[in-house]
Amino acid sequence: MVINVNVEFLAKDATKAVGRGDLIIVIDVLRCSSTIVTALYNGARAIIPAKTLSEARKLRAKNPEYLLAGERGGLRPPDFDLGNSPLEYVREKVFGKTIILTTTSGTLALINSRGAKWVLVGSFLNARAVAEKAFSIACEEEVGISIIQAGTEGRFSLEDFICSGAILSRLPDESVGFSDSAQAALLAFRYAKNDLYANLMRSNHSKKLIKLGFGEDIKFSSQMDIYAIVPLFRGGIITKINSNY
């Protein structure tokens, strides 16, 4: 069997992948998906994506023990516990916690993917782990794989594209059929991989983050395969995937 593998460039195109019945991997390298992977690695119990600030605040009002996290315009709202920098999600702050997270693009891509049975979260940090898990589920369930790039303000984002290629590079070539967009991402990754950090720094979103003082987040998020964590989004909640799957 050959697994069809596709890449969609925008959060709004998640619905196409849902329609195909594909397993979905959501990517928002800067910074939502890198943050989710890091939080789970550091022992967060669960992450609940919220679409709007007010939805996030309401959920917190009902659950005062949850942490309230996220950004608008890259910055932490003043009443929030955490922003959207993966470097903030250290063990001391997140271990055992449930985190309500609302971001501009990443949580939108997740929420648009809700109709799929399998929604995983990918980043450079867990590229190999998420690719291997996605492939094994896709073989088991006989479905395709679609990567959904969250993008930046509704537009194509370079860092998500390179990360798509990074994840695809961890799939077994001989058992997958890559779409044109998937092959394009693979080519870009193969050239960019010699200096991921420098290549991520060229993106429009990186330039904005640097201006806001988040340059270190880009460096951190460009590390490949450092965490063997696979986040699963199901029933409105993201948790570390259970090894029984």
Next chain:
Amino acid sequence: MVINVNVEFLAKDATKAVGRGDLIIVIDVLRCSSTIVTALYNGARAIIPAKTLSEARKLRAKNPEYLLAGERGGLRPPDFDLGNSPLEYVREKVFGKTIILTTTSGTLALINSRGAKWVLVGSFLNARAVAEKAFSIACEEEVGISIIQAGTEGRFSLEDFICSGAILSRLPDESVGFSDSAQAALLAFRYAKNDLYANLMRSNHSKKLIKLGFGEDIKFSSQMDIYAIVPLFRGGIITKINSNY
């Protein structure tokens, strides 16, 4: 001055570039733009893109001396003089002729670009020539440059993406500001350029063309910088750009 350079992945997005006031370069490597460049190189006087078969036939009825050319489903309609294979457009057939051309994706991208003052046609064959001309016009007129990929059946196409990168690689780095999509295309081209033919062969559209017996067209269209021809689409007609521009 820095020239903003962008890439749009689909024919329908030409209208965005028109809205920005950009100079447009239309690409449909397999095969419309490769065919147009080859026809003009071999002395065709002009090419008139037509959206539909019936529009093309009507135009021909009024001008019996014109050649009728194009494809549907990759194949030449039986009453047409020429198909959409660049290899057909030899000097003996096209020198001094006006050609009515209707194709599935390429002519659509051209027609969607009509509102722009400058619409050039790009391919691997004329990558350097079209890049240099576009850059000099954009500097003169202080506008951005947008590459419009025709795509295949409304979808992202690998061969057009690699060709976008090929054209962008001929621009002077220090004087242009590449969008994320432009940078992505550049990365893919830089990896693919060591074997353009093999990389083009991986695309979905290539596989269809090979089935139809047009494998040689892919090989021909993957040659880079062999023609110093810059087609200009203006007033509904494509001609070789005048050296006065």
